[in-house]
Amino acid sequence: MGAGKTFGGWRGAVRAVFAAAWVAAAGAAAAQSTDIVTNSTSRTETFTDTQQAVREDTFSTRLLAVLDGSTTVYDMTFSVAFSDPLVQAAVVAAQGALTAAGAPDAVSFSGPTLTSTSTVVAGTSSVTQITNTSETVTATVEIQIGPGSVLIGDRGLCVAFDPATGPTGCPGGTPFTVLAGTTNFNTNVHTATEIFRTVTTTSTFLTTAVYTLFGVRQGGGGTVPEPAGLALVLLALLMLAGTRFARRPKQRSALPS
Numbered sequence: 001m002g003a004g005k006t007f008g009g010w011r012g013a014v015r016a017v018f019a020a021a022w023v024a025a026a027g028a029a030a031a032q033s034t035d036i037v038t039n040s041t042s043r044t045e046t047f048t049d050t051q052q053a054v055r056e057d058t059f060s061t062r063l064l065a066v067l068d069g070s071t072t073v074y075d076m077t078f079s080v081a082f083s084d085p086l087v088q089a090a091v092v093a094a095q096g097a098l099t100a101a102g103a104p105d106a107v108s109f110s111g112p113t114l115t116s117t118s119t120v121v122a123g124t125s126s127v128t129q130i131t132n133t134s135e136t137v138t139a140t141v142e143i144q145i146g147p148g149s150v151l152i153g154d155r156g157l158c159v160a161f162d163p164a165t166g167p168t169g170c171p172g173g174t175p176f177t178v179l180a181g182t183t184n185f186n187t188n189v190h191t192a193t194e195i196f197r198t199v200t201t202t203s204t205f206l207t208t209a210v211y212t213l214f215g216v217r218q219g220g221g222g223t224v225p226e227p228a229g230l231a232l233v234l235l236a237l238l239m240l241a242g243t244r245f246a247r248r249p250k251q252r253s254a255l256p257s
Contacts, residue, residue, distance in 0.1 A: 002130075005008040034181070035185060036182055036184045036185070041154050041186075041188065045196075048194060048196050051193070056202055056204045059209070060175075060206060061211065062078075063211050064210065065097050067101050067215045067216075070203070095213065107218065113212055119205055120208075128198070131197060142185075142187075143186075144164055144186065146178035146183065149161075149230045150172060151175060155173035156173070
């Protein structure tokens with residue numbers, strides 16, 4: 001019985017030694033495990049655009065005056081619409097040109113008539129204006145057990161961000177090596193900016209139009225002048241009458257002696 005007790009005591013002693021060694025090894029491993037804390041930042045930008053279309057009209061108006069269907073006596077182009085006072089004044093000038101070209105015959109007018117027209121897109125331009133911004137800041141903790149690495153510092157403008165996984169597609173940041181036996185806790189502060197913009201697209205249209213004023217000579221002598229020609233005739237008669245009156249000798253009355 002004494003020998004049995006001695007053998008049992010030896011086995012217990014061995015077990016105690018192994019247990020102590022295991023505890024010591026675990027304690028050493030725990031002592032070697034180090035927690036490291038780092039920081040980083042990142043950002044993303046998204047755009048919400050409101051489209052706005054603007055039409056801008058420009059004009060090229062050509063005015064022709066044609067006498068007897070073949071002779072062009074007036075040809076001018078204006079960068080305004082036909083209804084503009086500048087073109088309307090040109091119509092009067094074109095009538096005068098027809099009257100002068102048709103003299104001494106009277107000239108009748110027809111028109112101006114729209115003889116051709118077209119509208120094309122001359123160009124487009126866009127202007128983008130920021131109207132408002134909204135920021136959302138989210139902090140996430142990234143845990144990296146060594147060996148491994150993590151990006152610290154400013155990671156820059158990233159492609160996407162997920163609160164569960166953090167930012168992705170970031171161009172910046174500094175790699176930080178996480179050694180074996182260490183655990184890194186990196187706190188990343190992410191700023192998501194939503195940018196509201198108004199995009200104004202201006203389309204410039206050019207309308208080109210040709211208007212023709214037709215004049216026809218009425219033929220010689222006995223033709224009754226048209227109103228425009230009649231005005232010129234009356235003006236000439238008045239000038240002639242004035243000349244004759246100026247040349248008439250003055251009558252002097254003799255005073256009685």
